Amino acid sequence: MGPFQGTPMTPAIPFITPAAVRQILLDRQEIALIDVREEDPYAQSHPLWAANFPLSKLELEAWSRIPRRDTVIAIYGEHDGIDLAPRAAKVLRELGYTNVHLLEGGLAGWIAAGGETFRDVNVPSKAFGELVESMRHTPSLPAQEVQALLDAHADVVVVDARRFDEYQTMSIPTAVSVPGAELVLRVRELAPDPNTRVIVNCAGRTRSIVGAQSLINAGLPNPVAALRNGTIGWKLAGQALDHGASRRAPVAVSGTNLALARKGAREIAVKAGVRRVAHEALPSLRASGRTVYQFDVRTPEEFVAGHLPGFVNAPGGQLVQETDHNAPVRGARIVLADDDGTRADMSASWLAQMGWDVWVVDPVDSNLRSETGITHPQIPVAETVAMVKPHTLASWLKDGKEEDTAVLDFNASATYVRRHIPGAWFVIRAQMEKALQAIPPAKRYVLTCDASQLACFAASDLKRLTQAEVLVLEGGTRGWVDADLPTEEGETRLAVPRTDRYRRPYEGTDNAAEAMQAYLDWEFGLIAQLERDGTHFFKVA
Numbered sequence: 451m452g453p454f455q456g457t458p459m460t461p462a463i464p465f466i467t468p469a470a471v472r473q474i475l476l477d478r479q480e481i482a483l484i485d486v487r488e489e490d491p492y493a494q495s496h497p498l499w500a501a502n503f504p505l506s507k508l509e510l511e512a513w514s515r516i517p518r519r520d521t522v523i524a525i526y527g528e529h530d531g532i533d534l535a536p537r538a539a540k541v542l543r544e545l546g547y548t549n550v551h552l553l554e555g556g557l558a559g560w561i562a563a564g565g566e567t568f569r570d571v572n573v574p575s576k577a578f579g580e581l582v583e584s585m586r587h588t589p590s591l592p593a594q595e596v597q598a599l600l601d602a603h604a605d606v607v608v609v610d611a612r613r614f615d616e617y618q619t620m621s622i623p624t625a626v627s628v629p630g631a632e633l634v635l636r637v638r639e640l641a642p643d644p645n646t647r648v649i650v651n652c653a654g655r656t657r658s659i660v661g662a663q664s665l666i667n668a669g670l671p672n673p674v675a676a677l678r679n680g681t682i683g684w685k686l687a688g689q690a691l692d693h694g695a696s697r698r699a700p701v702a703v704s705g706t707n708l709a710l711a712r713k714g715a716r717e718i719a720v721k722a723g724v725r726r727v728a729h730e731a732l733p734s735l736r737a738s739g740r741t742v743y744q745f746d747v748r749t750p751e752e753f754v755a756g757h758l759p760g761f762v763n764a765p766g767g768q769l770v771q772e773t774d775h776n777a778p779v780r781g782a783r784i785v786l787a788d789d790d791g792t793r794a795d796m797s798a799s800w801l802a803q804m805g806w807d808v809w810v811v812d813p814v815d816s817n818l819r820s821e822t823g824i825t826h827p828q829i830p831v832a833e834t835v836a837m838v839k840p841h842t843l844a845s846w847l848k849d850g851k852e853e854d855t856a857v858l859d860f861n862a863s864a865t866y867v868r869r870h871i872p873g874a875w876f877v878i879r880a881q882m883e884k885a886l887q888a889i890p891p892a893k894r895y896v897l898t899c900d901a902s903q904l905a906c907f908a909a910s911d912l913k914r915l916t917q918a919e920v921l922v923l924e925g926g927t928r929g930w931v932d933a934d935l936p937t938e939e940g941e942t943r944l945a946v947p948r949t950d951r952y953r954r955p956y957e958g959t960d961n962a963a964e965a966m967q968a969y970l971d972w973e974f975g976l977i978a979q980l981e982r983d984g985t986h987f988f989k990v991a
Contacts, residue, residue, distance in 0.1 A: 466553060478600055481523075482501065482521055483499055484503040484523060484524070486503055487505075488506065489950060490952045495567045502774075509907050521549060535553070553804070571971060572775070574774055576656045578988050580977050593687035599647070605648060607641045608651060608677070611650055614766060618693075620653075622684060629748050635792045639700045648673070652677075655679060657767060677901045721799070726812055728783065729814045732760075732811065743784045745769055746763050754822065755822065758819055766796065766797030783808075784809070786810050802991075805988060837924040838921045843936050850971060857923075858898070859886075859927070860899040868939060900927055
């Protein structure tokens with residue numbers, strides 16, 4: 451593996467050794483260790499603090515996920531014998547990053563230097579959850595015992611701490627959707643009697659453990675337990691799951707319950723070392739020379755209705771679950787906001803225990819939450835490329851020969867399988883050269899994705915690989931659908947394997963029992979891996 455060979459205007463990209471990366475982590479300085487492979491190979495093996503930044507989408511994600519251009523960045527990513535890191539480093543340089551390095555030896559060099567590697571995704575959070583259960587002895591009940599309670603119509607409430615869409619896919623019978631950060635705020639509305647048993651579940655273990663321990667930490671008087679091993683444990687016990695459930699916690703919270711929730715959340719945040727910042731002091735906090743992530747941890751609906759300028763939405767439960775995605779710069783500062791402090795304090799308490807420098811914005815008047823709607827990350831402008839309208843493409847496909855026009859679809863593979871233009875090929879952008887070997891040569895290529903954004907960047911890559919005409923579908927596949935043109939589904943034309951997404955053993959309803967049990971066994975081993983790695987700085991309060 452050699453570095454990108456620069457010019458006097460763009461010097462060669464330097465290497466950084468695994469030992470140097472490890473020392474930065476131990477010194478608790480800022481670093482983004484990024485794996486530029488697709489998600490599936492990333493999930494097979496990576497360092498604890500490596501964040502997945504697929505080269506295919508690097509321009510779309512870099513500026514929002516690594517906000518400071520002078521952040522120390524270490525890159526690796528060899529896949530199918532091709533080192534993607536030099537290409538990624540060049541892109542980052544072009545995006546304005548000034549402290550970019552190639553990890554010496556790549557992932558193999560990390561391993562050779564004695565570095566620990568981990569499997570799966572969101573590993574820091576999952577490993578932390580196992581540590582929480584080990585140190586706090588979080589109560590849990592096996593699936594069979596919970597089923598017996600439900601069958602006996604016992605005084606029990608089951609709350610599902612996952613995202614609502616995950617809950618709808620499969621849930622425990624009678625369970626109510628209360629995503630993680632909402633638990634402390636809303637559970638008293640569901641279980642006003644302190645004798646009512648509260649059982650928290652997720653798909654596997656982490657969000658069940660953290661959710662149950664959140665209620666205990668915040669002083670809920672009810673008996674609380676996690677559903678041991680979540681829906682995986684439920685399925686392995688041979689018990690039936692619900693599908694398409696829609697039960698949600700009440701939106702309104704009484705004044706008494708709100709006061710109790712705020713008090714409990716604040717106390718555990720203080721104990722964990724969370725600091726507070728007044729709204730008017732935010733500018734100075736942002737100008738501190740640190741990477742600062744600003745998250746509004748309320749529900750997406752609340753965020754869209756109004757939020758503080760400069761904040762992005764990251765519902766607290768998922769933020770704690772997916773720190774590697776939301777805050778890939780380890781050593782950065784995280785600032786949280788909500789409307790009354792409960793969810794921000796509770797989420798911050800966990801992030802602080804995970805070794806983050808966390809601040810919570812003091813509650814503000816609602817008029818200061820002056821921005822509305824969904825936030826869109828800033829991305830660079832792609833090279834200008836010719837566009838074609840959906841109906842024009844439809845006529846080419848209908849009237850032309852097969853070798854005249856090839857449609858390349860750069861959507862996520864799951865999106866492609868669900869719906870794509872008839873005859874379109876699924877392509878991963880970073881593997882386009884390989885994909886072209888599987889696609890019959892064409893006189894013109896029309897590129898599409900959901901709304902054409904990624905396709906525009908892919909068009910520049912394709913122009914370097916072919917003399918054929920290259921165009922982008924105006925409005926993308928969404929525009930095609932809006933034009934009432936037909937689509938097809940399934941894995942009809944995969945030019946490359948579907949490595950863009952790792953199939954979680956705990957999602958879906960058709961996973962093999964062996965895979966689910968293997969996943970649980972892996973989670974049980976995470977504490978030992980943390981000890982061998984030694985860079986986590988987790989401290990359970």
